Amino acid sequence: MARINYIDLPAKHEPLRERLLQVFDRVLAHGQFVLGPEVRELEVRLAKYLGARDVVTCGSGTDALVLALRLRGIGPGDEVITTAHSFIATGNAILLAGATPVFVDIDSDTMVLDAALVPAAITERTRAIMPVHLNGFPMDMGPLSAICDDTGIALIEDCAQAFGSRRDGRGVGTHDIGCFSFHPLKIFSACGDGGCLTVSSEEDAETLRRLRNHGLIDRDHSDIAGVNSRLDSMQAGFLSVKLDVLDDYIAARQANADRYHAELAGLVTLPPKGIDLRCNHSAFVIRHQEREQLRSSLAASGVDSKVHYPLAIHQQPAFAVFAQRSLPVTERVIGEILSLPVSAELSAEEQERVIEAVACSLGKGAESKGP
Numbered sequence: 500m501a502r503i504n505y506i507d508l509p510a511k512h513e514p515l516r517e518r519l520l521q522v523f524d525r526v527l528a529h530g531q532f533v534l535g536p537e538v539r540e541l542e543v544r545l546a547k548y549l550g551a552r553d554v555v556t557c558g559s560g561t562d563a564l565v566l567a568l569r570l571r572g573i574g575p576g577d578e579v580i581t582t583a584h585s586f587i588a589t590g591n592a593i594l595l596a597g598a599t600p601v602f603v604d605i606d607s608d609t610m611v612l613d614a615a616l617v618p619a620a621i622t623e624r625t626r627a628i629m630p631v632h633l634n635g636f637p638m639d640m641g642p643l644s645a646i647c648d649d650t651g652i653a654l655i656e657d658c659a660q661a662f663g664s665r666r667d668g669r670g671v672g673t674h675d676i677g678c679f680s681f682h683p684l685k686i687f688s689a690c691g692d693g694g695c696l697t698v699s700s701e702e703d704a705e706t707l708r709r710l711r712n713h714g715l716i717d718r719d720h721s722d723i724a725g726v727n728s729r730l731d732s733m734q735a736g737f738l739s740v741k742l743d744v745l746d747d748y749i750a751a752r753q754a755n756a757d758r759y760h761a762e763l764a765g766l767v768t769l770p771p772k773g774i775d776l777r778c779n780h781s782a783f784v785i786r787h788q789e790r791e792q793l794r795s796s797l798a799a800s801g802v803d804s805k806v807h808y809p810l811a812i813h814q815q816p817a818f819a820v821f822a823q824r825s826l827p828v829t830e831r832v833i834g835e836i837l838s839l840p841v842s843a844e845l846s847a848e849e850q851e852r853v854i855e856a857v858a859c860s861l862g863k864g865a866e867s868k869g870p
């Protein structure tokens with residue numbers, strides 16, 4: 500029986516092939532390969548889609564986080580409160596800015612930063628809070644937003660996995676600064692690396708445009724030490740094509756997620772859902788105490804699954820020095836999580852096989868059901 504892949508990038512791109520090749524031809528013809536016309540066109544479209552005042556593209560999601568920290572003047576001696584249950588880039592960005600990450604535990608149900616624990620982690624050195632909308636789950640920004648409004652601490656949302664996710668109709672990343680990744684494995688992805696920031700003021704957008712391009716005001720003059728983190732015109736053109744079909748992708752993932760919810764209820768712990776939530780289901784993460792056994796059993800049935808992520812950031816060697824507090828919920832949860840295939844390309848038959856494989860592994864499959 501054919502293996503069920505967690506993700507199939509060639510299959511995802513095949514229907515778009517002709518349109519992507521047209522972009523390639525167009526950019527080859529005009530020759531403005533970096534920050535060409537496609538880039539600004541994309542930024543305008545993204546701002547509208549995300550509900551942000553403006554969008555500034557850059558070289559990657561990691562760069563977006565570092566640029567956001569630089570924009571707020573955060574560096575050595577400053578502390579940034581974040582979660583250790585994320586891709587390592589969240590922590591790396593804080594280190595790259597020269598600041599100190601302060602990891603706060605997660606909420607057990609949603610698996611995102613527990614806002615109730617944040618006030619106790621604030622010190623006179625805290626300069627930013629960096630929540631992560633992990634797995635595309637749009638976390639409730641109300642409590643963190645209130646803390647930041649009261650204290651003047653910057654709010655930098657890591658939306659790398661949550662493009663298109665909304666809560667109560669409001670897009671992620673629209674509270675102050677949002678940072679997105681266009682890595683090929685993301686739902687809204689380039690055919691290479693890329694990223695963007697959402698901002699709520701013209702001034703921030705202007706400064707970021709300089710920071711991402713050597714601090715240049717014009718061709719020859721620079722007033723701040725910027726970096727090279729510009730988006731290629733080719734990638735911007737590809738992203739524009741993909742933006743046209745994004746809502747269909749998300750709808751297909753949501754339908755797959757709904758089916759898992761209906762079929763796996765009572766067997767495993769399922770991710771949270773709610774009518775006010777539009778989750779892009781960047782990953783569909785189930786939880787079970789016998790995760791390793793379940794994973795091996797799925798693999799034996801030809802079903803690919805992933806663990807996002809087997810180590811929390813504070814458990815990585817580069818962060819050992821920052822492991823200031825214990826994170827019991829994070830440490831428990833990472834032993835239980837398993838991401839099931841949920842992509843738009845997954846066929847109904849394939850999903851049925853995944854569901855059956857999970858049920859069989861837990862002794863609840865068709866074979867074990869009595870007459």
Ligand SMILES: Cc1ncc(COP(=O)(O)O)c(C=O)c1O
Nearest residue numbers: 559560561586588589659680682
């Ligand atoms: C939560 C999170 N933050 C940041 C990043 C970094 O994005 P990029 O890979 O585009 O640098 C990623 C991407 O993998 C991510 O998942």
